[in-house]
Amino acid sequence: MNGAGAHDIESIIASLRKRALTVVLMTDVSGSVKGERLDAVNAAMRNAVSRLRDVWNDGASAEIHVAVMEFASSAVWRTPVPVPVSDFRYEDIARTGGGTNYSNAFKALGEKLSDGAFTDPEAGSCDPVLILLTDGKPSDPFIYGDELDRLRECAWFLRALKAGVAIGEGASSEECLRALTEFTGDKRAVYPTDIRGLIARVERIVLKLMDLSAKRPPAVITPPVDTRPANPSDWDDPEIPGFEDIDWERDFPPFEG
Numbered sequence: 001m002n003g004a005g006a007h008d009i010e011s012i013i014a015s016l017r018k019r020a021l022t023v024v025l026m027t028d029v030s031g032s033v034k035g036e037r038l039d040a041v042n043a044a045m046r047n048a049v050s051r052l053r054d055v056w057n058d059g060a061s062a063e064i065h066v067a068v069m070e071f072a073s074s075a076v077w078r079t080p081v082p083v084p085v086s087d088f089r090y091e092d093i094a095r096t097g098g099g100t101n102y103s104n105a106f107k108a109l110g111e112k113l114s115d116g117a118f119t120d121p122e123a124g125s126c127d128p129v130l131i132l133l134t135d136g137k138p139s140d141p142f143i144y145g146d147e148l149d150r151l152r153e154c155a156w157f158l159r160a161l162k163a164g165v166a167i168g169e170g171a172s173s174e175e176c177l178r179a180l181t182e183f184t185g186d187k188r189a190v191y192p193t194d195i196r197g198l199i200a201r202v203e204r205i206v207l208k209l210m211d212l213s214a215k216r217p218p219a220v221i222t223p224p225v226d227t228r229p230a231n232p233s234d235w236d237d238p239e240i241p242g243f244e245d246i247d248w249e250r251d252f253p254p255f256e257g
Helices: 003-018 036-057 101-115 142-150 155-159 168-172 174-184 193-213
Strands: 020-028 063-071 075-077 129-134 161-166 190-194
Touching: 003 020, 003 036, 003 063, 003 193, 020 101, 020 193, 036 063, 036 193, 075 101, 075 161, 075 193, 101 142, 101 155, 101 174, 129 174, 142 174, 161 174, 168 174, 174 190
Parallel strands: 020 063, 020 129, 129 161, 161 190
Antiparallel strands: 063 075
16 A cells, blocks of 8 residues: 555544534533432433443444533533543432522523534534433523524534433423423423433433434534724724715714703
8 A cells, every 4th residue: 555545544534533523411400400300410410421332332433522511500511621421421310409490501502612622623523412301490480582592593403412301390390391492492302201211211212312413414513703903093983884975073962061
């Protein structure tokens, strides 16, 4: 084999190894997530990570990364950047409390998806997998929609494969199911689940969405270009049609109080 051919093959292999698939687990840790409900959430998360590691060990062509967010009255990333599943160890949620603030969760997610922390289009990132698990309706019903609208402006969010899992009171709450439907964009991607079936449900969702993501071609997403001059003083005064004949000093004299 000539040198050029060997180099081409090495480049292809390197590109395949660079391709990454990030699974984002967004977990409600509000005050109602306690007792058996909290035990079920922890067990489902541990199992999901274990299954992701199994997929990677079986020779997945893409690198698999995990990111975990906890949200209640505020949203906190356990993983400031996604962690390779081979290195990730899930630590059980020990403390819960506060309300179920969807807007903070959506804002925190949007920041990560927009700044490239969770995706790398140059490396051919797979579309991210986003799973939101909650047991209650939004405690911010009048404001979470605005944050969700901003999240929808992110190209990676629009491409992401999404699922919402509702447990406890959330499984029978119209407000909760509506919020999850708005997040996923598809009522069929919302799964009311009792805590006894949570482990199996989350596992099936994770594996199904990973499979769909891995089969999609790499995304080509170009970040917006900032065309503003580095020095604001470099801006020229804008010309506004129809305003050419106005004498600003004559027609709009300064106010003298």
